[in-house]
Amino acid sequence: MKDIQDQFRMQDNALVKIILINVIVYVVDCLIWVVAELSKTDWFAVVQSYQGVPPQLQEVLYKPWTLITYAFSHDTPNPFHIFFNMLGLYWFGGLIREYVGGRRLISLYFIGALVGVALYLICYNYIPFYMERAQPRFLIGASASVLAAVVGAATLLPNYRFHLIFIGPVKIVYIAAFYVLISIIGSVQGNAGGNIAHLGGAFAGFIFITCLKRGTDLGRPINATFDFFSRLFSKRKNVHMTFFNSSTPLDVNYTPNQQEIDTILDKISRSGYESLTKEEKQKLFKASQK
Known part of the structure; x- marks a missing residue:
């Protein structure tokens, strides 16, 4: 437990x-x-x-409620x-x-x-x-x-x-x-x-x-629904719910600049793709969509 x-x-x-x-x-x-x-x-x-x-x-x-619960039953x-x-x-x-x-x-x-x-x-x-x-x-x-x-x-x-x-x-x-x-x-x-x-x-x-x-x-x-209930329970019971990760993913409208991409590419050439952080991988993915 x-x-x-x-x-x-x-x-x-x-x-x-x-x-x-x-x-x-x-x-x-x-x-x-x-x-x-x-x-x-x-x-x-x-x-x-x-x-x-x-x-x-x-x-x-x-x-x-079964419209949701069915997806957690087998x-x-x-x-x-x-x-x-x-x-x-x-x-x-x-x-x-x-x-x-x-x-x-x-x-x-x-x-x-x-x-x-x-x-x-x-x-x-x-x-x-x-x-x-x-x-x-x-x-x-x-x-x-x-x-x-x-x-x-x-x-x-x-x-x-x-x-x-x-x-x-x-x-x-x-x-x-x-x-x-x-x-x-x-x-x-x-x-x-x-x-x-x-x-x-x-x-x-x-x-x-x-x-x-x-x-x-x-x-x-x-x-927004999960955030609402998270704040609701946090205020009433002083319980911190962390079902979602606190680190915010990149905004869908965000586009990394060329300097950020060059830095990431240099890191790949030095240490390989697996050395990238999650945020760096997200930036690289966003750049590929341009």
């Missing part, structure tokens, strides 16, 4: 905090599932009905669902955090979740193919948010490469395209709802980064 508390107290730690919240929810759900199995009750089904999003729009109106006790989601978030979300800041990673996570669930609800309430196949099950999982990070990172750094086992270096834009293709194929199969949400998240990631490159930060309302 102390290790977890230390992680949440740390600044510039948004990615780890998102992963920790997902893992904590999964562990609690697993414990509830075990108790429910031992006692032969439906406690776990009741708990998940308050976490996941139902396909019927009228039911969502009575449980609006299949239980299946460990692979959360494992691969968090692995993808760690890889691609790390690039988002490194180049445009932790605050924007948080914004992208929530925007991806909201767009993903919006597309899911539209399909299952207005498209006959999906209306006929609607099942009494709930949409859960961080996959829409993860796909937002995957496509967002590919839009931000299309030529960045990951070294894959048995394959070698692969541009992340091809990895993102593979994820999207798999989701398109799966949108008419068994887990159609989940794959539809994936596509919504992917679209959100592309739009978010494209707008950011053009000087518009779509995450400002989300940042």
Whole structure:
């Protein structure tokens, strides 16, 4: 518990905090599932009905919080669902955090979740193919948010490469395209709802980064909401909430001057790219957009 508390107290730690919240929810759900199995009750089904999003729009109106909570819940006790989601978030979300800041990673996570669930609800309430196949099950999982990070990172750094086992270096834009293709194929199969949400998240990631490159930060309302509650709790309970990193990422309209770029390039030639600070990497990225 102390290790977890230390992680949440740390600044510039948004990615780890998102992963920790997902893992904590999964562990609690697993414990509830075990108790429910031992006692032969439906406690776990009741708990998940308050976490996941139902396909019927009228039911969502009575449980609006599920539009957010579903993005932190996963299949239980299946460990692979959360494992691969968090692995993808760690890889691609790390690039988002490194180049445009932790605050924007948080914004992208929530925007991806909201767009993903919006597309899911539209399909299952207005498209006959999906209306006929609607099942009494709930949409859960961080996959829409993860796909937002995957496509967002590919839009931000299309030529960045990951070294894959048995394959070698692969541009992340091809990895993102593979994820999207798999989701398109799966949108008419068994887990159609989940794959539809994936596509919504992917679209959100592309739009978010494209707008950011053009000087518009779509995450400002989300940042403002978190800042409001942070100030509210700080004043009333004297608690300092550090869910976001305190270091402010570069403004979308900021453009580094030539002297700053020359200094960064000199540092790369002396010590290599990995020696750059996060702020220097952000400045270099902004200069590449000119």
